[in-house]
Amino acid sequence: GESVGLHLPTLSVQEGDNSIINCAYSNSASDYFIWYKQESGKGPQFIIDIRSNMDKRQGQRVTVLLNKTVKHLSLQIAATQPGDSAVYFCAVGGSGGGNKLTFGTGTQLKVEL
Amino acid sequence: SQTIHQWPATLVQPVGSPLSLECTVEGTSNPNLYWYRQAAGRGLQLLFYSVGIGQISSEVPQNLSASRPQDRQFILSSKKLLLSDSGFYLCAGDLGGVRYEQYFGPGTRLTVT
Numbered sequence: 001g002e003s004v005g006l007h008l009p010t011l012s013v014q015e016g017d018n019s020i021i022n023c024a025y026s027n028s029a030s031d032y033f034i035w036y037k038q039e040s041g042k043g044p045q046f047i048i049d050i051r052s053n054m055d056k057r058q059g060q061r062v063t064v065l066l067n068k069t070v071k072h073l074s075l076q077i078a079a080t081q082p083g084d085s086a087v088y089f090c091a092v093g094g095s096g097g098g099n100k101l102t103f104g105t106g107t108q109l110k111v112e113l
Numbered sequence: 114s115q116t117i118h119q120w121p122a123t124l125v126q127p128v129g130s131p132l133s134l135e136c137t138v139e140g141t142s143n144p145n146l147y148w149y150r151q152a153a154g155r156g157l158q159l160l161f162y163s164v165g166i167g168q169i170s171s172e173v174p175q176n177l178s179a180s181r182p183q184d185r186q187f188i189l190s191s192k193k194l195l196l197s198d199s200g201f202y203l204c205a206g207d208l209g210g211v212r213y214e215q216y217f218g219p220g221t222r223l224t225v226t
Contacts, residue, residue, distance in 0.1 A: 032213040043117075043203050043217035044157070089156065093213040098164075099145050101215060105156040 002027040004092050004104040012110045019077040021107045023090035028071060031094025034101065035064060035075045038087045047075070052094075077109075085111045115141045117218035119204050125224045132177075132191040134221050136204030139185070144206040146187040147215060148179055151201040163187060164209075199225045 003026045031052045036044035050057045050064045063076040091101040116139040149157040159172045161179035180188045205215040
């Protein structure tokens with residue numbers, strides 16, 4: 001099976017700073033990694049994904065880094081804005097469970113003005 | 114793009130009453146569909162998933178059941194609710210095949226009293 005954990009339950013950053021949210025997974029056969037953003041009372045929203053054949057992928061203000069050697073995943077948010085305040089989850093798939101994803105417990109990102 | 118609809122948004126039910134939550138999918142055919150439960154401040158627990166009409170896999174033993182009567186309809190049910198069934202219920206779908214990213218509905222907040 002797979003277990004997924006985030007390093008910090010809460011992260012506070014100043015507006016305009018860069019944010020880094022980390023995630024660790026256990027199964028080296030995992031092939032697919034996703035970051036989700038969940039605002040209070042809403043469903044998770046897809047942010048960015050990466051496959052195991054890559055180690056970096058960039059989107060708009062976000063970058064996902066994958067280190068398969070130590071089974072570590074991170075989400076970097078550039079120039080963090082108040083609208084980025086939310087809970088961020090990493091999800092891992094492809095380790096023999098069909099299309100099922102295993103979710104981490106989430107990191108609450110708080111942006112201070 | 115795929116859109117997941119869920120209703121109702123909130124629900125308060127007494128212990129021992131039945132439950133029916135509905136999820137419908139728009140914009141894709143033959144999706145894999147998922148029901149998750151999220152306790153306050155916690156990660157997502159997969160309850161059921163379905164790869165097609167009438168095909169349901171249960172991930173955890175519990176007081177709930179699921180059905181998929183149509184390709185784009187997924188229903189979560191209970192005959193008699195327990196206090197421990199309270200939580201935030203999320204329906205999600207993916208595009209099947211080798212596409213792992215799941216898209217979530219807005220969720221149903223269930224409170225059992």
